Amino acid sequence: MEKRESLWDRCLKQGISRRNFIKSCVTLTSLMGLSTECLTKVVEAAEAKPLPVVIWIHGHECTGCDESFIRSASPLAGDLVLSQIDLEYDHLLSAACGEPFERHLDETIQKYKGQYILAVEGAVSTKDNGIFCMSGGHTFTHLLQKAAKDAAAIIAYGTCAVAGGIQAASPNPTGSSGISMFTGGAPVINVPGCPPIPEVMTGVVMHVALFGTPPPLDGNGRPKQFYGNRIHDTCYRRPFFDAGLFAENYDDAGAKAGWCLYKLGCRGPETYNSCGNLRWYQGMSYPIQSGAACIGCSNPHFWDEGSFSDRLPKYDKIGDADKIGIGLGVLTTAGVAAHAVASVVQKSKRDIEEVENGGAGE
Amino acid sequence: MKEVKRKEYYLFSPFLRIFHWIMVAMIVILFVTGLLIAKPVQVMTPEPTYTLTSMDLVRDIHFVAAFIFCASFILRIYGFIINKGDRLFPRVWEGHFYEETVDVALHYMLIKPHHASFLRNPLARCSYAALYALVLVEVLTGFAMYYMNDPNSTGAFLFGWVNTVLGGEMMTHLIHHYVAWGIILFAIGHVYMVIRAEFMEGESEVSSMFAGSKILAHTPKDANELE
Numbered sequence: 061m062e063k064r065e066s067l068w069d070r071c072l073k074q075g076i077s078r079r080n081f082i083k084s085c086v087t088l089t090s091l092m093g094l095s096t097e098c099l100t101k102v103v104e105a106a107e108a109k110p111l112p113v114v115i116w117i118h119g120h121e122c123t124g125c126d127e128s129f130i131r132s133a134s135p136l137a138g139d140l141v142l143s144q145i146d147l148e149y150d151h152l153l154s155a156a157c158g159e160p161f162e163r164h165l166d167e168t169i170q171k172y173k174g175q176y177i178l179a180v181e182g183a184v185s186t187k188d189n190g191i192f193c194m195s196g197g198h199t200f201t202h203l204l205q206k207a208a209k210d211a212a213a214i215i216a217y218g219t220c221a222v223a224g225g226i227q228a229a230s231p232n233p234t235g236s237s238g239i240s241m242f243t244g245g246a247p248v249i250n251v252p253g254c255p256p257i258p259e260v261m262t263g264v265v266m267h268v269a270l271f272g273t274p275p276p277l278d279g280n281g282r283p284k285q286f287y288g289n290r291i292h293d294t295c296y297r298r299p300f301f302d303a304g305l306f307a308e309n310y311d312d313a314g315a316k317a318g319w320c321l322y323k324l325g326c327r328g329p330e331t332y333n334s335c336g337n338l339r340w341y342q343g344m345s346y347p348i349q350s351g352a353a354c355i356g357c358s359n360p361h362f363w364d365e366g367s368f369s370d371r372l373p374k375y376d377k378i379g380d381a382d383k384i385g386i387g388l389g390v391l392t393t394a395g396v397a398a399h400a401v402a403s404v405v406q407k408s409k410r411d412i413e414e415v416e417n418g419g420a421g422e
Numbered sequence: 423m424k425e426v427k428r429k430e431y432y433l434f435s436p437f438l439r440i441f442h443w444i445m446v447a448m449i450v451i452l453f454v455t456g457l458l459i460a461k462p463v464q465v466m467t468p469e470p471t472y473t474l475t476s477m478d479l480v481r482d483i484h485f486v487a488a489f490i491f492c493a494s495f496i497l498r499i500y501g502f503i504i505n506k507g508d509r510l511f512p513r514v515w516e517g518h519f520y521e522e523t524v525d526v527a528l529h530y531m532l533i534k535p536h537h538a539s540f541l542r543n544p545l546a547r548c549s550y551a552a553l554y555a556l557v558l559v560e561v562l563t564g565f566a567m568y569y570m571n572d573p574n575s576t577g578a579f580l581f582g583w584v585n586t587v588l589g590g591e592m593m594t595h596l597i598h599h600y601v602a603w604g605i606i607l608f609a610i611g612h613v614y615m616v617i618r619a620e621f622m623e624g625e626s627e628v629s630s631m632f633a634g635s636k637i638l639a640h641t642p643k644d645a646n647e648l649e
Contacts, residue, residue, distance in 0.1 A: 278573055279582055293571050304462055304475030317470070323462065330591040332573070356592065365592040371460060372599065381596070382461065385603035392607050396614035402532055403622060410535055 064110030070143045081106070087134050091263045092275065093285025105270040112269035113172045115165065115207055116150040119182030119200040120193040120227050120236055125218040125255040126152045126181065132258035133342045140262050145269055148176070151195070162196040169210055177268050178211035178246070180204065180239050183220040183227055187235030201242055208243040213268050215249045216240070217261060222252040222281075223360035230364050238360075240281075249274045250281040254357035257334055258341070260286045282332070291354055292328035294336030297321070310351070321348060325369040327356030426639050431541055431648065434634045437501030438508045441494050442631055448491035449605060455484040456602055488564055506648050512547040519544055522643070539625070539642045546615065549608065556605050563598040567591065 065073070071081045082103065089102045118126075130137045141147050148168040154161065168176065182200070185192040190199035208214055219225045221239050228236040240248055251264050264283055267275045275283040292298065300306070300320040307314035307321055315321075322329070328336075331354055335346040347354055353369065356362040366373030372380040378387075434442075458480045465474040501508040513519045523544040529537035530545070537543070566584035569577030570591065585591045619625040626636045636642075 280586060284574070288573055290571060302476070302478035303473055304464060304477040304480075305470055305473055306462060306464060308464075327592065330595060359590045359592060361590050362592070365590065366596075373596070381600055381603065382457065385606070388603065388607055389610065392610045396611060399530075399532075400614065400618060403618065406532055406535070407622060 064146070066109055067106040067111060067144055070111065074143065084135065088263075088266055088270070091134060091259060092267045092270075093263070093283075102270060109270060109272070111144065111146040112265075113146045113148055113168065113176040114150075114179055114265065114269075115148055115168060115176055115211075116153070116179040117181070117195070117200075117203060117207060118151040119180065119195075119204065119221070119239070120185045120234065121182030121218065121220040121225065123152055123181065125220075125253075125261070128253075128255035128258050129217075129261045130258075131341060132262040134259065135262050135266065137258070137262065140266070145177075145265060148172075165196075165207075169207060173210045175212055176210070177213050177215065177265065178207050179215045179217055179265065180221045181217045183224045183236040184239050184242055185227070185234040185236050187233070192234040192236075204239060204242050205244070208239075208246055211243075211246045212272070213249065213274055214239070214243050214246050215251060215264055215268065217251050218256060219252045219254045219357060219360070219362070222250045225254065226363055228361075228363075247274050248281055249277065249283060251286075252282065252358040252360070253333060254362075256358070257286075257338055259338060260334055286334045286338070287332040287358070289332065289334075289336065290329060291331045291333055291336045291348070292326075294334075295328050295348055296336070297348060315351060318351075321351075321353040323371060324353045325367065325371055326353035327359070327362070327365075327368075328354045331356040331359055333358045428637045428639050429641070431507075431636045431638065431642070431645065432634060433507035433541055433630055433636055433648070435501040435505035435508050436634065437497040438505070439631060439634060441497040441501065444494040444497075445491065448487045448494070449609065451487040452484060452491065453602055453606060455480050455487065456599070459484060460599055485568065488561075488568075492561060507541075509647075510542055510547055510550050512544060512551050523548065539623075539638070539640050540644050541636060541642045541648070542644065549612065553605065553608050553612075556601050556608065559601045560598060560605070563588075563594045563601070566594050567598065 068081060085102045085106055086099060088106075089096065089099050092102075094102070132140065135144060141153065147153070149161075149165045156164070182193070184190070184201055184204060185199075186201070190201040193200040195203050216222045216239050220227070220236075223238045224232070224236045227234055240250075249264060249268070251260060253260070255261075260283075263286065264275065267283070275285060278284050278287060280287075292301070295301075297318065297320045300318070301322055305314065305317075305319040306323045307317075307319045308323055309315065310324065320326070326348065328348065335348070335354070339346045339349070355368045356365070359365070370380070372382065374380045375384065378384055459477070462477055462480075463475060467473055498508075512523075522538065522540070525534065526537045526540075526543050526545040528534040562581060562584050565577060565581040569575055569581050570585065572578060573582060585594050588594050588597060616627040616631075619627040620629065624639060626638065630636045
């Protein structure tokens, strides 16, 4: 096998100065959520580690994750794809197509057995033998299993790959689910979001590329550095929440003043993501900052968890849980009152009968 | 004037009684603050800086009440250990438990005029077990939400799995809210039942939760359980 280039080799080839190389390593270090002490490790890895081979496949999805990915600024998505990873196969970004393209996939899997990173976007469709999602003449399930078998690590990009996403929303006609049931033994890194933040996508793949291991993961398999906080706990509107200042409507004075969107069904208190601190597109904004309540897109079943604009789900015309609760409370109270009356009436009737029968009642 | 011979049965230790009344107070506080957290009330003043509402304070009261409620279970458990009268679990391993439960249930359905007298009747025991189950759900879901503001903490390690089991943290919120209503419905039924037993059946259900003893004219069926 020919010697594979490292990031530093690639920099030398492109005439990038040592200074700029170190600079990009600094950026990478902070982006991956590592402390500055780890900079030397990152530099060493970037000098010595061959560029990681990445196979990027797309299943049942809208490719919105890629739309997000190509807007990554640091590292620039173009730099990442062209010079920081060795992207051998990608359904969306490849110019090639057809039979040679599919053959290249088989060759890549053969050549880099147990070394390549498999990035997966999109859900697995399981109903009717998976015919709802086909790729290269086979079902996506087939492709996924083939590629996952020899992968060093698997990255599940987007809520679809993690938990099924929109096509898994009730009633889930295609039987869609997350990829984890079909990946075999390789470690899976879950990067949920609809889509995930661009820098999170690049940060995760760079971590695996440089260190050869998945980043520290939480109980749901998500990288801790990006999914370790609730949006609510990192939200710049949190002080308004604590002070009890809420927007009641999207067009009221509270919304205009930038108050907390909690009452409009904001899912910030239930959602783990970096929107609050990293934000989107070079820290420009994120949904709450632009005045829209968070919909909790990095939660596994966020499509099915009630209306996005209600704190408590409403049940048709009956109303939400509080209305139902009050109704049941009134009914229960009326019920026990009726029971009390009935008990008293029954008792007094029986007492009279007992007296009439000379105490020989019952 | 009628002379009645009554016997005193010492039933509830002070630990259980104090626990009971702490529970009552805390459930009221937790329920009211909980509703306010789910649907905050805004009292607007001309200048928002001086708003009279504080979500922070309401949440803090909710959390403190929750911790007091959990801590009060120490009393409950201690009473359970030292006093037989505090042991209120339904005796499902005893055959006669089932027919007695049916008997009491038929009485409450107004079908049977009388039921056998119990110090702690089997239907009530079932309802307490159900209440504890509801409280357990509230404790688990509550701490799961509370501690997950730092997923690396010990509390998150102990309770974080609840969110995963329920299929997401939003579900934890909803279940916590719905079960709270269940506890209130239990409370309505419970208050009615004890008052009914006190005044219609001479069971001193209300007074025993203050005094600890039941002073009864009749001999309850489960009196031997205290020995």
